[in-house]
Amino acid sequence: MPNNPPTGLVFEIREFSLYDGPGIRTTVFFKGCPLRCRWCHNPEGLLAQRELLINTQTCTHCGKCLRTCHFKSCIVCGLCVEHCVNQCRRVCGVKYRVETLCTELLKHQDVFQMSGGGITFSGGEPLMQTDFVVALANRLHEQNIHLALETSGYASLEDYMRAVESVDLVFQDLKHTNPKEHLRCTGRDNAPILENLAWLKTSKKPFVARIPLIPYTNMDRVTLDDFASLLKDAPNLLRVELMPYHATAGAKYHLTGRTFRPGFDDSNLNRQQLFSDACLAPFIAQGLTCRFV
Amino acid sequence: MNPLIESIRDYIRGGQHKASRATKDWSTLVSAQDATRTARAARLFAAVLQEEAAHPTFLPGERIVLTRHCINLPDRYSEEEMSRLRKNAYFHEKGFVFNISPDYASTVQVGLDTRKEEIQARRKKAVEENDTEGIEFLDAARSGIDAVCLLADAYREEAIRLHLDDIAETLTRVPHQGATTFRQALQFIRILHFALWCEGPYHNGLGRFDQYAWPWLKADLEAGRETEESALALLEEFFLTFNRDSDLYVGVQQGDNGQSLMLGGVDRSGNESVNLLTHLCLKASRELRLIDPKINLRVSRQTPMELFAEATELTKIGLGFPQYANDDVVIPGLIDWGYSPEDARDYAVAACWEFIVPGKGMDIPNIAAVSFPAVVDSVLRSTESNSVQSFDAFLQLVRKELFARADQIESDLACVDMLECPFISTLCDGRIEAARDVSHGNVYNNFGVHGTGLAPAVDSLETIKRLVFDERIEALGNLRKYTDQNFRNEEDLLIAIRALPKLGNDEDEPDAIAVRLLNDFADSFAGRVNCRGGIFRPGTGSAMYYITHAKEIPATLDGRLRDEPFPANYSPGLHTRIKGPLSVVKSFTKPNLKRVVNGGPLTIELHDSVFRNDEGVEKVAQLVRFFVMRRGHQLQVNTINRDQLLAAKQDPEHWRHLIVRVWGWSGYFVELDRPYQDQIIQRVEMTF
Numbered sequence: 001m002p003n004n005p006p007t008g009l010v011f012e013i014r015e016f017s018l019y020d021g022p023g024i025r026t027t028v029f030f031k032g033c034p035l036r037c038r039w040c041h042n043p044e045g046l047l048a049q050r051e052l053l054i055n056t057q058t059c060t061h062c063g064k065c066l067r068t069c070h071f072k073s074c075i076v077c078g079l080c081v082e083h084c085v086n087q088c089r090r091v092c093g094v095k096y097r098v099e100t101l102c103t104e105l106l107k108h109q110d111v112f113q114m115s116g117g118g119i120t121f122s123g124g125e126p127l128m129q130t131d132f133v134v135a136l137a138n139r140l141h142e143q144n145i146h147l148a149l150e151t152s153g154y155a156s157l158e159d160y161m162r163a164v165e166s167v168d169l170v171f172q173d174l175k176h177t178n179p180k181e182h183l184r185c186t187g188r189d190n191a192p193i194l195e196n197l198a199w200l201k202t203s204k205k206p207f208v209a210r211i212p213l214i215p216y217t218n219m220d221r222v223t224l225d226d227f228a229s230l231l232k233d234a235p236n237l238l239r240v241e242l243m244p245y246h247a248t249a250g251a252k253y254h255l256t257g258r259t260f261r262p263g264f265d266d267s268n269l270n271r272q273q274l275f276s277d278a279c280l281a282p283f284i285a286q287g288l289t290c291r292f293v
Numbered sequence: 294m295n296p297l298i299e300s301i302r303d304y305i306r307g308g309q310h311k312a313s314r315a316t317k318d319w320s321t322l323v324s325a326q327d328a329t330r331t332a333r334a335a336r337l338f339a340a341v342l343q344e345e346a347a348h349p350t351f352l353p354g355e356r357i358v359l360t361r362h363c364i365n366l367p368d369r370y371s372e373e374e375m376s377r378l379r380k381n382a383y384f385h386e387k388g389f390v391f392n393i394s395p396d397y398a399s400t401v402q403v404g405l406d407t408r409k410e411e412i413q414a415r416r417k418k419a420v421e422e423n424d425t426e427g428i429e430f431l432d433a434a435r436s437g438i439d440a441v442c443l444l445a446d447a448y449r450e451e452a453i454r455l456h457l458d459d460i461a462e463t464l465t466r467v468p469h470q471g472a473t474t475f476r477q478a479l480q481f482i483r484i485l486h487f488a489l490w491c492e493g494p495y496h497n498g499l500g501r502f503d504q505y506a507w508p509w510l511k512a513d514l515e516a517g518r519e520t521e522e523s524a525l526a527l528l529e530e531f532f533l534t535f536n537r538d539s540d541l542y543v544g545v546q547q548g549d550n551g552q553s554l555m556l557g558g559v560d561r562s563g564n565e566s567v568n569l570l571t572h573l574c575l576k577a578s579r580e581l582r583l584i585d586p587k588i589n590l591r592v593s594r595q596t597p598m599e600l601f602a603e604a605t606e607l608t609k610i611g612l613g614f615p616q617y618a619n620d621d622v623v624i625p626g627l628i629d630w631g632y633s634p635e636d637a638r639d640y641a642v643a644a645c646w647e648f649i650v651p652g653k654g655m656d657i658p659n660i661a662a663v664s665f666p667a668v669v670d671s672v673l674r675s676t677e678s679n680s681v682q683s684f685d686a687f688l689q690l691v692r693k694e695l696f697a698r699a700d701q702i703e704s705d706l707a708c709v710d711m712l713e714c715p716f717i718s719t720l721c722d723g724r725i726e727a728a729r730d731v732s733h734g735n736v737y738n739n740f741g742v743h744g745t746g747l748a749p750a751v752d753s754l755e756t757i758k759r760l761v762f763d764e765r766i767e768a769l770g771n772l773r774k775y776t777d778q779n780f781r782n783e784e785d786l787l788i789a790i791r792a793l794p795k796l797g798n799d800e801d802e803p804d805a806i807a808v809r810l811l812n813d814f815a816d817s818f819a820g821r822v823n824c825r826g827g828i829f830r831p832g833t834g835s836a837m838y839y840i841t842h843a844k845e846i847p848a849t850l851d852g853r854l855r856d857e858p859f860p861a862n863y864s865p866g867l868h869t870r871i872k873g874p875l876s877v878v879k880s881f882t883k884p885n886l887k888r889v890v891n892g893g894p895l896t897i898e899l900h901d902s903v904f905r906n907d908e909g910v911e912k913v914a915q916l917v918r919f920f921v922m923r924r925g926h927q928l929q930v931n932t933i934n935r936d937q938l939l940a941a942k943q944d945p946e947h948w949r950h951l952i953v954r955v956w957g958w959s960g961y962f963v964e965l966d967r968p969y970q971d972q973i974i975q976r977v978e979m980t981f
Contacts, residue, residue: 013872014873015872015873015874015875015876016873016874016875016912016916018903018905018908018909018912019905019908019909023912023915024875024912024915024916024919064784082785082788082789082792083784083785083788084788085784085787085788087788087791107799108875111875111919114915114918114919114922115912115915115919117915291906292905292906293905293906
């Protein structure tokens with residue numbers, strides 16, 4: 001552990017987040033992610049540094065931001081934000097020290113207590129900032145806050161173990177079982193993820209497996225069967241949650257200047273199919289609890 | 294919902310029942326003269342019901358009858374006559390008794406024949422006492438009851454002719470005699486409620502329905518006359534009766550008709566009184582998906598989590614129901630205002646959210662309104678830049694201005710009159726015994742004063758605090774100028790202002806201003822007695838003033854531009870970037886809400902995706918409970934989808950049944966005027 005208290009980069013703190021664990025929770029979204037999932041719906045969480053978001057849809061091209069800018073390329077100083085009449089610019093990413101973030105998050109301690117809720121670390125990928133996450137978790141645990149971690153699992157086993165041990169509940173995301181396919185649709189090999197998962201299954205830490213259901217990607221029977229057999233025999237697995245691809249997944253891409261390319265035509269998707277019982281069946285067949293989120 | 298109910302619902306939604314309606318020429322009736330105002334009330338009421346009796350209408354398959362035939366009703370007075378009356382006194386809105394919650398149950402128990410006997414007995418006494426006014430009222434009340442009986446008899450005879458035997462049988466018992474079964478009770482209430490609208494009173498609340506109708510249902514269930522399932526069907530049919538004539542009712546917008554029903558809460562002795570009928574009402578509303586009756590639910594610290602969850606299932610379907618009222622705050626609030634503890638525990642809502650005691654309240658709960666932003670604006674305008682040394686001194690001036698407004702309201706309302714409504718009087722406690730029309734007063738004769746635009750006012754004050762007194766970068770005079778010029782060429786300032794702390798994000802500074810402002814508002818009316826012997830009750834409601842008050846002032850220092858509306862009721866400003874519902878609840882439960890229980894809910898809009906699964910229901914229910922635990926007074930949770938609203942604006946025909954909460958009521962989105970539609974879209978989500 002470094003001597004200086006680490007700082008963390010956060011792109012959103014969302015209160016009353018509904019699907020990130022028990023009770024009323026606040027979710028902290030850490031900025032920066034090693035994966036590049038084609039369907040990612042939080043593109044502003046990808047880059048591990050502060051960035052300027054521009055809502056091109058509400059921009060009227062008045063030019064005021066250009067006149068106020070003194071730099072050849074953006075240094076994310078935020079000056080243009082203060083001059084945008086249409087409020088279509090925003091600096092995304094706030095650096096926090098553990099203490100400051102703690103204070104902010106503990107504001108709703110009363111609600112957590114009343115509702116059996118707590119705080120969830122999500123992202124981006126929190127494990128890109130493991131030192132910070134662990135320090136924050138330890139600090140929050142002093143206040144008896146229930147903590148959850150949502151992670152892709154793409155991290156060194158050492159970081160993964162440290163992080164998992166510092167929380168009460170883990171949401172382990174799984175994108176694909178096939179290494180080649182995983183590489184193709186996320187840009188990374190899934191070997192470290194599978195290794196971490198193998199350890200998680202023996203760790204006694206309660207966890208929920210979360211699988212995004214992406215059309216033409218990981219919804220075929222073979223892949224779903226693979227997921228199911230990967231997850232069976234884990235006594236600490238609470239349930240499997242399937243998260244069907246959402247039609248508005250690409251909504252925020254224009255803010256980051258990126259283009260949304262999910263790898264398939266999403267204009268004519270059959271929503272019913274995404275929620276079909278056939279997706280649940282392979283998991284139920286393995287005796288697992290499975291539901292849509 | 295069983296197929297019969299579904300078919301009646303579709304019949305009504307399709308407007309097929311309107312085919313038998315007619316427009317009536319009432320001119321000779323209206324131009325005829327009467328000896329007294331009361332006599333006139335009685336004559337017109339009888340004439341309308343006679344016309345209705347001549348055209349009984351039965352909807353296919355229905356068991357609870359009465360459908361309006363007359364599209365229009367006679368005006369009580371011509372415009373000239375009315376303006377003559379208005380010269381001598383203030384008549385609120387249309388001048389009728391309205392926005393109250395009558396006591397249906399007492400009459401449903403004994404029947405109209407008994408009421409008539411009471412009237413006759415009381416008349417003897419009035420004759421002995423030579424009480425002309427009393428005699429006149431009692432005669433009018435009796436004539437009203439006769440007219441109602443005549444109408445019901447006409448329906449009965451027609452039912453016999455059409456071989457609708459069970460309807461005929463029900464009408465043989467009620468309304469002449471007291472109801473003995475749940476079905477009879479519902480039919481009786483329908484008759485009374487139908488008649489009220491024909492007399493003139495509007496926004497006729499339905500009171501604590503699950504309390505007063507429960508004994509009949511309970512007896513039926515015990516005797517095996519009804520099952521839970523058959524009772525639900527009857528109840529649904531009863532609820533449908535509130536949706537068939539409502540397009541003919543008076544209101545600011547379509548849907549604003551005050552058919553509010555209160556569920557749950559403690560009884561008059563303080564015991565929890567939720568019963569099976571409470572649950573059935575929630576279920577009926579959920580199944581029917583219609584805008585009437587408007588469902589309100591009383592809750593408290595004692596309310597079990599299951600009831601919150603059950604109510605949230607209703608929230609989930611997006612009708613804007615239920616609206617919650619917190620017994621822990623409302624009851625002590627009313628007691629502090631002089632209500633007896635038994636009456637305070639018996640509160641319902643009048644039409645939207647104004648708390649009223651059924652049968653006993655002849656309050657005018659929406660008689661006046663104070664616009665908080667206008668108060669701040671006028672202090673800003675009347676203050677010399679250098680004359681105010683501190684923010685506290687500025688707030689003192691705001692307080693003074695609030696008192697000045699209260700003085701003005703009190704003197705404007707020095708003489709308030711109301712048109713007599715003898716029939717509704719028979720449904721109000723003790724009016725027959727007193728031999729006086731309820732328009733002349735009842736147990737509680739309080740005036741309710743709305744406080745509108747709290748958030749824009751608080752946020753404007755925060756701007757003044759920061760820019761003028763903390764940072765000293767602007768003078769008051771300059772700020773005044775910016776608002777007059779609608780922030781023209783001051784865009785940077787506008788952005789900076791909008792970025793300041795705002796009410797609704799659980800930030801101490803603006804929240805403290807809100808606490809103080811609401812206390813000052815409560816103080817400004819404390820101890821005043823109104824011209825009818827009641828008090829003034831401040832509240833946090835807005836009614837339509839969030840549109841109209843906003844038009845009366847220029848831009849405001851919270852960053853609201855000219856012509857932009859205020860938030861409705863008790864809610865954050867429309868430009869505020871809200872952190873989330875927890876912060877909103879925390880900010881808005883900091884003030885001492887016990888002092889402003891004229892009513893007016895905190896409104897929280899949730900995107901419909903929060904209800905993706907049961908977890909969402911449970912958590913929204915916990916949010917509501919959190920509000921209750923923090924001693925909030927009234928809460929409205931809406932489920933809404935902005936994209937749907939935009940689509941509905943484009944293609945109204947396709948979205949005919951889309952329901953939204955407007956201020957204290959729910960309506961069909963496509964039937965609202967544009968400014969109301971736009972305000973809802975704006976308030977839904979502050980998207981980046």
